[in-house]
Amino acid sequence: MGYFDFQKKSDCIVCIDSDGCAMDTMEVKHRTCFGPQWIKTFGLTEHEAECMELWLSINLYSITRGINRFKGLALALAEVEKEVSVTSRTCGYEAWTKEAKELSNPALLAVTQKSDNRVLKKRCSGASAPTARSMRFRQRTGRFRM
Numbered sequence: 001m002g003y004f005d006f007q008k009k010s011d012c013i014v015c016i017d018s019d020g021c022a023m024d025t026m027e028v029k030h031r032t033c034f035g036p037q038w039i040k041t042f043g044l045t046e047h048e049a050e051c052m053e054l055w056l057s058i059n060l061y062s063i064t065r066g067i068n069r070f071k072g073l074a075l076a077l078a079e080v081e082k083e084v085s086v087t088s089r090t091c092g093y094e095a096w097t098k099e100a101k102e103l104s105n106p107a108l109l110a111v112t113q114k115s116d117n118r119v120l121k122k123r124c125s126g127a128s129a130p131t132a133r134s135m136r137f138r139q140r141t142g143r144f145r146m
Contacts, residue, residue, distance in 0.1 A: 017115045025067070030059050034069075038076065041122055054079055070103040073123060093119040 035055040038044070044051045058064050058076050067075065072095040099109055112120045 011124060017131050025062060034059070038073065042077070044080065044084075045082075050084050051076075051080055054083060068097075068103055070100075070108070070123075073097075077119070092117050093123060096120065 001021060031052075038055055039048055039051050043114050055076055058079065059067065059072055064072070064075065074097045078094060095102060096108075098113060100111070106121065115121075
């Protein structure tokens with residue numbers, strides 16, 4: 001059922017935020033979609049276990065749980081340089097997350113089109129992959145359906 005297909009059947013509606021407030025769906029999304037895609041997009045498969053642990057710590061198991069996805073990626077890239085000794089991954093991406101007026105895929109696309117920054121381009125090219133992977137997971141498992 002799409003947004004425009006909605007047929008009112010009651011005078012009230014109950015909505016649930018599935019990003020972790022009422023149900024812990026963040027765990028499965030980060031373990032099966034966002035974390036693996038980050039590792040794949042940034043060529044971190046050689047350090048997959050450490051990088052996944054770092055990703056989950058930032059996004060799920062620390063005070064930064066629920067961090068904005070753009071800022072979370074900047075933090076993960078900076079941390080992977082320190083913790084796993086992988087170099088030259090941030091290349092201005094963190095600065096963009098601090099300076100940008102808006103953190104969104106369209107804003108990232110706009111800045112990427114004006115720049116040769118490889119990290120911005122990687123982030124932009126991998127932006128829709130976790131969503132697509134999440135949708136395939138939902139279709140395959142039937143989880144999180146309305």
